[in-house]
Amino acid sequence: MRLNLVVFALESAVCAQLMLFAAFLLSSRRRNAVHYLLGALSAVLAAMIAGNLLIGVAGWHGLADAVLFLDLVAPALFYLYVRQVRRSNASLHRIDAAHALPAVVGIASWEAGLLSTMDFYVIAVWSLYLGAAGFAFARHYQEYAPAALRRFIATLLAVLVATMMLRVVMAVQGSAGKAFLEGLPYVLVLAALFAATCQILFTSLRHPGLLTTPAAHVKYAQSNVSAADLSRLEASLVTLLDGSRPYLDPDFSLEELSALLGVSSRNVSQVVNTRFGMNVSAYLNQCRIRHAANLLATAPDKPIKVVMFESGFTSKSIFNREFQRCQGVSPTAFRKNASAVSARETPSARQNQ
Numbered sequence: 381m382r383l384n385l386v387v388f389a390l391e392s393a394v395c396a397q398l399m400l401f402a403a404f405l406l407s408s409r410r411r412n413a414v415h416y417l418l419g420a421l422s423a424v425l426a427a428m429i430a431g432n433l434l435i436g437v438a439g440w441h442g443l444a445d446a447v448l449f450l451d452l453v454a455p456a457l458f459y460l461y462v463r464q465v466r467r468s469n470a471s472l473h474r475i476d477a478a479h480a481l482p483a484v485v486g487i488a489s490w491e492a493g494l495l496s497t498m499d500f501y502v503i504a505v506w507s508l509y510l511g512a513a514g515f516a517f518a519r520h521y522q523e524y525a526p527a528a529l530r531r532f533i534a535t536l537l538a539v540l541v542a543t544m545m546l547r548v549v550m551a552v553q554g555s556a557g558k559a560f561l562e563g564l565p566y567v568l569v570l571a572a573l574f575a576a577t578c579q580i581l582f583t584s585l586r587h588p589g590l591l592t593t594p595a596a597h598v599k600y601a602q603s604n605v606s607a608a609d610l611s612r613l614e615a616s617l618v619t620l621l622d623g624s625r626p627y628l629d630p631d632f633s634l635e636e637l638s639a640l641l642g643v644s645s646r647n648v649s650q651v652v653n654t655r656f657g658m659n660v661s662a663y664l665n666q667c668r669i670r671h672a673a674n675l676l677a678t679a680p681d682k683p684i685k686v687v688m689f690e691s692g693f694t695s696k697s698i699f700n701r702e703f704q705r706c707q708g709v710s711p712t713a714f715r716k717n718a719s720a721v722s723a724r725e726t727p728s729a730r731q732n733q
Contacts, residue, residue, distance in 0.1 A: 620637075
């Protein structure tokens, strides 16, 4: 009974997460092929799990073929996503619809009685597409920039491979007469899917747009960049950093900044060196220090160590050094000065009222 409750809770949680993520992707104003593929993959996986819920809870066994079809379509969508995310904004082609053939052939063979079980056919299709996705990812590894995108794809691929291996165990259990959707293997499959959906949502929150920004959209550096191009890049840089503040992530790097801006690392370095007189690392730390200074002034009760972490620093010595470099005083002295200024201004503000 407890195991059934765990299964139901995991299925419901994964289904809800995937449905929300699919809705978020498909409602984006700047949709591209990568948006559609990742959104479709999320929607298909959500529909699969919802179908299994309805079959198990409400007894809607008529949905079994539809769930099976979606199960066979999902790995093709993952492969297309891995392939497309490293390209420029190229659209999908009609020939890509051929990836639905394994699902069509599988369902037709099943309905015609040519297959006694679909378990190993499904596993074969998943193995084929996961192998193709893994090969493409390994072969073009450097083209999947920035590093956060590579980590996301590698983690998702590992989770899907682990899930497929567990499905092999489930298929063996099924051939031995045990129920397909019962027992510990299925719980582990759901747990792996839950981990994957959490990874998707976590990455999306930390790096907005990263999962759907084609990696190869980065333009290679030109030897001579005009002043107008530098001005436009500077404006884009300031808008990005002031808007989403990605520098609050301690691991945010030049490579990730370049990918978000859609230009080469060399051009980003050039505009920062030319317009701000420092390297990118120092400039990002300067942005973090401005954020920290604002927190110290507006949240006087917040511990300085908390301010340090919330501003994107993990080392106290580096935080103190950078704060001294940018503000000319230590964080403690800055907070005291800010408190003194606030105390002087408060009486005068009351008098004016």
